[in-house]
Amino acid sequence: MPIDLNEHLRQKNKDYPKNESNSGGGDNNRGRGFQNYPKMPSFNMPSGRKMGVFYVFIIFVILLFLLRPFTIINSGEVGLKVTAGEYDPTALQPGIHFFLPGIQKIIPINTKVRIAEFTNTEPALRTRDEGSLKNGAINILDSRGLSVSVELAVQYRLDPLNVPQTIATWGQNWEERIITPVIREIVRNVIGSFPTEELPTKRNEIATLIDQKFRENIEGLKNRPVELVSIQLTEIVLPTAIKEQIERVQVARQEAERARYEVERAKQEAEKKAALAKGVADATIIEADAQAKANQLISQSLSSPLLQLRQIEVQGKFNEALQNNRDAKIFLTPGGATPNIWLDSKSTQRSTSASQ
Numbered sequence: 001m002p003i004d005l006n007e008h009l010r011q012k013n014k015d016y017p018k019n020e021s022n023s024g025g026g027d028n029n030r031g032r033g034f035q036n037y038p039k040m041p042s043f044n045m046p047s048g049r050k051m052g053v054f055y056v057f058i059i060f061v062i063l064l065f066l067l068r069p070f071t072i073i074n075s076g077e078v079g080l081k082v083t084a085g086e087y088d089p090t091a092l093q094p095g096i097h098f099f100l101p102g103i104q105k106i107i108p109i110n111t112k113v114r115i116a117e118f119t120n121t122e123p124a125l126r127t128r129d130e131g132s133l134k135n136g137a138i139n140i141l142d143s144r145g146l147s148v149s150v151e152l153a154v155q156y157r158l159d160p161l162n163v164p165q166t167i168a169t170w171g172q173n174w175e176e177r178i179i180t181p182v183i184r185e186i187v188r189n190v191i192g193s194f195p196t197e198e199l200p201t202k203r204n205e206i207a208t209l210i211d212q213k214f215r216e217n218i219e220g221l222k223n224r225p226v227e228l229v230s231i232q233l234t235e236i237v238l239p240t241a242i243k244e245q246i247e248r249v250q251v252a253r254q255e256a257e258r259a260r261y262e263v264e265r266a267k268q269e270a271e272k273k274a275a276l277a278k279g280v281a282d283a284t285i286i287e288a289d290a291q292a293k294a295n296q297l298i299s300q301s302l303s304s305p306l307l308q309l310r311q312i313e314v315q316g317k318f319n320e321a322l323q324n325n326r327d328a329k330i331f332l333t334p335g336g337a338t339p340n341i342w343l344d345s346k347s348t349q350r351s352t353s354a355s356q
Contacts, residue, residue, distance in 0.1 A: 070098045071106040078160050080107040080167060087164045107172075109163050113229055116154040116179050120237075133175055137237070138187045142196045149237035150187050152210070154179060155229035166225035178218075178226055186213045197246055199236050207233040 072095070073079040079092030083104045092106065099106050114131040118138050138150045156179065158166060170177050190209045194202055211231045218226050238246070 067101040069101045070096055071108065072096050073106075073108055076110065076112040077108045078111055078163050080109050080164055081105075082107065087168050089164050091160060091163045109158065109167065111158045111160045111163065113155055113157045114175070116156070116175065116183070118153070118183070119151045119234070120149065133179070135180060137235075138184050140188050140191050142192075144196075146196065146239040146242060148191060148196060148199065148239065149235075150191060150233070151235040151237070152183075152187070153232045153234060154183055154214070155231075156226050157229065159224055159227055162223045162225055165223045169222070170225065174225065178221070182217055183210075183214060186210055186217065189213070196238065196242050197249070199238065200246065203233060203236065206236075207231065 071079060073092055075094050077094065079097055081088040081092060081097070081099065081104060091109075097106055110131055112131055114133065116133040116135065118135050120137040138152075140148045140150065142148060158174075166174055187210060190206055190213065191199070194206065199206070210233065211228075214231060215228050218224065218228055
């Protein structure tokens with residue numbers, strides 16, 4: 001069914017309350033239906049100067065995060081400021097430092113202890129984060145053309161006060177120019193001054209010489225760019241022929257030591273036996289001397305009256321014997337110096353009869 005638009009509008013205007021304060025004509029009456037709608041809130045817009053400052057601040061913050069015109073130097077590092085390609089002679093200490101982007105830059109330089117290893121266990125590898133530099137072992141040819149391999153580790157660090165001068169002189173790859181070639185040359189010179197067979201026994205002396213010569217070389221450089229901490233000689237790998245020769249020499253030396261020990265022990269046993277025999281002989285001599293002295297004292301004590309007294313005592317014993325056995329034979333020694341000897345003749349006759 002068709003709708004009459006005018007009739008619809010008139011009916012709609014009746015539904016809205018009339019505005020008693022408004023006595024206007026038809027145009028105002030046509031707008032009475034919209035006078036009770038809520039109004040849009042009004043904003044107090046800032047002035048042009050404040051808006052400019054606000055926009056500048058926003059742009060500055062954006063540029064700050066995009067360009068990052070600052071660098072934080074951590075502990076164990078120093079900052080190297082470069083202005084238009086020129087190094088600042090004073091190193092920046094740990095902290096936050098600002099620079100002009102596009103004109104300046106700050107390069108963090110690690111000043112912690114680094115390790116340069118020369119070994120055959122791993123391929124040559126450089127790890128800047130850990131501060132380690134790994135190279136192959138140092139190979140040296142002796143006078144016979146045999147290869148000797150030396151493994152060692154060098155601990156060192158950059159001098160923090162001279163970092164700008166060091167980088168300006170040697171570049172950021174200063175390790176390949178100061179550490180690696182120098183230590184190889186020094187090791188070759190030191191090892192070459194010793195016979196190959198003596199290298200295992202001269203290990204401590206070789207390590208001391210390498211340390212001493214490397215320190216002299218580093219201290220002789222301008223501005224002393226590196227501080228040497230220590231050098232550890234980890235391994236000296238000898239050729240197979242030299243190893244076998246050294247083993248044969250060691251076996252022969254051990255046998256000689258054993259033989260020398262046996263000779264020394266036999267010598268000690270002989271000396272011990274000789275000492276015992278000498279002691280026995282000395283004891284015999286001492287005993288003989290004592291006996292001789294005793295005999296001398298006895299002979300000196302035998303006087304004539306004493307002998308006569310002894311003879312009278314013996315004679316008395318013989319007289320007692322003759323009283324018991326009248327057939328006894330008595331033999332008297334001349335001079336009476338010795339006791340008389342007597343024999344029982346009856347006993348002699350009985351023994352003779354029994355034998356017949």
